[in-house]
Amino acid sequence: MTKRSSIREGRNEGFFSRVYDVTRLVPYGRITSYGAIARYLGTAGSARMVGWALNSSHCNPEFIPAHRVVNRNGMLTGKHHFGNSTTMQQLLENEGFSVVDDRVVDFTEKFWDPMTEL
């Protein structure tokens, strides 16, 4: 390989691409957290980067279920980035989630941890 593998093993592509990749793997009707994704990527503590990556996910031609990514409390901290502040909640409710006060009810039950599932 060229420079990609020489940078560091496991970081074949940009951080953003990896975030998109993991996010796409989140099953329908399940949710995960920024920190969980960050941890899965091997950069625990860089959960902020995950959110920032998802911020640019709209540029990605593929569908990225960014609405299935919430913070560790199950709160829809990124709802403001879906155009309308209610879009994220509606998307989640459309998948069977119950959202109350910007927080996903049964968050722990629907939680999908890439570390465990992958």
Place this chain on the structure above:
DNA sequence: ATTCTGACAGCAA
């Protein structure tokens, strides 16, 4: 190269 920012997470008051 340097500086700033960011959809978090953890811990201290």
Place this chain on the structure above:
DNA sequence: TTTGCTGCCAGAA
């Protein structure tokens, strides 16, 4: 209990 400060890392200006 809530509020706020810090660390974290990669990307953009």
